[in-house]
Amino acid sequence: MADLDEVGSDTTVVIRSHGVGPEVKQEAVDRGLRVVDTTCPFVTKAQQYAGRLIDENYRVVVIGDKDHPEVIGVVAHTAGKAIVINTVAEAEALKFIPRMGVVFQTTHAIGHVQEVVGALLKRGKEVRVFNTLCGATTSMQKTAVELAPDVEAMVIIGGKLSANTAQLAEVCRKVNPRVHQIESADEIDESWFAGIRLVGVSAGASTPDEVIAEVVERLTNLEPAAAGASPR
Amino acid sequence: MADLDEVGSDTTVVIRSHGVGPEVKQEAVDRGLRVVDTTCPFVTKAQQYAGRLIDENYRVVVIGDKDHPEVIGVVAHTAGKAIVINTVAEAEALKFIPRMGVVFQTTHAIGHVQEVVGALLKRGKEVRVFNTLCGATTSMQKTAVELAPDVEAMVIIGGKLSANTAQLAEVCRKVNPRVHQIESADEIDESWFAGIRLVGVSAGASTPDEVIAEVVERLTNLEPAAAGASPR
Numbered sequence: 001m002a003d004l005d006e007v008g009s010d011t012t013v014v015i016r017s018h019g020v021g022p023e024v025k026q027e028a029v030d031r032g033l034r035v036v037d038t039t040c041p042f043v044t045k046a047q048q049y050a051g052r053l054i055d056e057n058y059r060v061v062v063i064g065d066k067d068h069p070e071v072i073g074v075v076a077h078t079a080g081k082a083i084v085i086n087t088v089a090e091a092e093a094l095k096f097i098p099r100m101g102v103v104f105q106t107t108h109a110i111g112h113v114q115e116v117v118g119a120l121l122k123r124g125k126e127v128r129v130f131n132t133l134c135g136a137t138t139s140m141q142k143t144a145v146e147l148a149p150d151v152e153a154m155v156i157i158g159g160k161l162s163a164n165t166a167q168l169a170e171v172c173r174k175v176n177p178r179v180h181q182i183e184s185a186d187e188i189d190e191s192w193f194a195g196i197r198l199v200g201v202s203a204g205a206s207t208p209d210e211v212i213a214e215v216v217e218r219l220t221n222l223e224p225a226a227a228g229a230s231p232r
Numbered sequence: 233m234a235d236l237d238e239v240g241s242d243t244t245v246v247i248r249s250h251g252v253g254p255e256v257k258q259e260a261v262d263r264g265l266r267v268v269d270t271t272c273p274f275v276t277k278a279q280q281y282a283g284r285l286i287d288e289n290y291r292v293v294v295i296g297d298k299d300h301p302e303v304i305g306v307v308a309h310t311a312g313k314a315i316v317i318n319t320v321a322e323a324e325a326l327k328f329i330p331r332m333g334v335v336f337q338t339t340h341a342i343g344h345v346q347e348v349v350g351a352l353l354k355r356g357k358e359v360r361v362f363n364t365l366c367g368a369t370t371s372m373q374k375t376a377v378e379l380a381p382d383v384e385a386m387v388i389i390g391g392k393l394s395a396n397t398a399q400l401a402e403v404c405r406k407v408n409p410r411v412h413q414i415e416s417a418d419e420i421d422e423s424w425f426a427g428i429r430l431v432g433v434s435a436g437a438s439t440p441d442e443v444i445a446e447v448v449e450r451l452t453n454l455e456p457a458a459a460g461a462s463p464r
Contacts (some may be wrong), residue, residue, distance in 0.1 A: 114353055118346030120364055126361040131353055 021076020158204025253308020296337025389434025
């Protein structure tokens with residue numbers, strides 16, 4: 001609560017799209033602060049499902065990155081009881097769980113959660129899964145994966161710490177190894193595209209349109225490469 | 233009910249391990265017949281979970297062979313409402329199901345159901361899975377799969393129509409293509425083992441010990457092949 005201690009009583013607190021634990025929001029309300037909650041609706045659903053599973057006596061497993069703010073918020077909705085795992089190996093290392101409830105970090109790739117849920121089936125008798133993937137992210141990944149094999153290289157634009165950008169790059173890499181992840185046009189290295197004429201571009205959910213436009217312009221002006229934005 | 237019509241009132245009706253629908257058993261009881269129920273406990277659990285999921289307003293999906301007597305019995309426990317699918321393609325072809333309950337044909341291989349459940353995650357919001365695989369079958373498959381890569385050929389013994397024998401052969405084939413499925417020693421063809429010295433043997437759940445012994449003896453007497461029974 002250190003952050004809330006530091007703000008004045010006339011402050012407006014904005015909860016970002018990743019969400020927070022219920023006690024953080026309650027604390028802000030209790031202090032009489034104005035709260036603007038911009039938690040992504042997909043994240044809100046994941047929080048609600050996790051809380052409901054705990055209420056119904058399931059052991060909750062979150063498939064996600066334990067250090068990601070969204071996952072920290074979802075775990076907070078289980079009073080800290082949820083287990084966070086992110087790999088098949090971590091799933092297989094779990095002790096047997098008779099009643100297991102599962103939710104996903106909303107920006108994860110479907111292929112990744114399919115594999116981890118498969119491993120969880122061996123560790124539980126009942127495995128109750130709520131598919132909490134973000135529809136927009138899933139759709140973006142699907143489009144990018146369809147584009148990637150048809151181009152000679154892919155450029156993925158988004159924050160270095162952005163989970164959905166990282167997943168986007170990862171799913172593309174599975175179908176085309178030549179994937180370059182950048183935050184802005186400045187990071188483009190012409191040598192990446194030596195001898196390449198056709199480049200695909202996709203971007204993370206929060207990447208501003210003007211950043212994408214700059215990257216595409218820069219790629220288009222490279223010689224002899226030609227850039228094509230996703231979807232073609 | 234044709235079968236029950238044909239039996240006398242002093243008959244004992246034996247329900248085999250694959251189980252039957254609730255109405256078949258009730259009909260036998262109502263007619264005053266003696267009923268000996270030898271339904272496998274794993275099958276009974278699958279029937280119960282399927283019935284419970286229907287009662288709790290889930291659309292039930294059975295991963296199994298729709299013509300197998302066990303699956304027919306499980307579907308009967310959902311008043312015929314369950315959908316039966318057996319492949320990733322069939323899972324992906326389903327319409328969206330908001331509340332999906334899933335059970336497995338008990339003799340299926342874990343690797344197979346993992347793949348199909350993965351596909352089902354795309355077709356449902358909530359996917360509530362009861363892992364109804366038979367512990368003994370799963371354990372037998374695991375042991376055989378560990379043996380198969382270390383031998384030059386595998387012999388799988390069991391009924392041609394036995395689902396668990398077919399799955400056993402299938403999981404072995406994924407790690408060693410030289411798998412021969414037979415019902416008895418008579419079917420052994422010496423040419424299968426030309427130049428082979430080490431053969432692995434495994435058998436379906438209902439294969440009699442003496443049949444296995446005959447096969448092992450026959451293999452041991454082949455020249456120049458040497459047979460090794462599973463597990464070594």
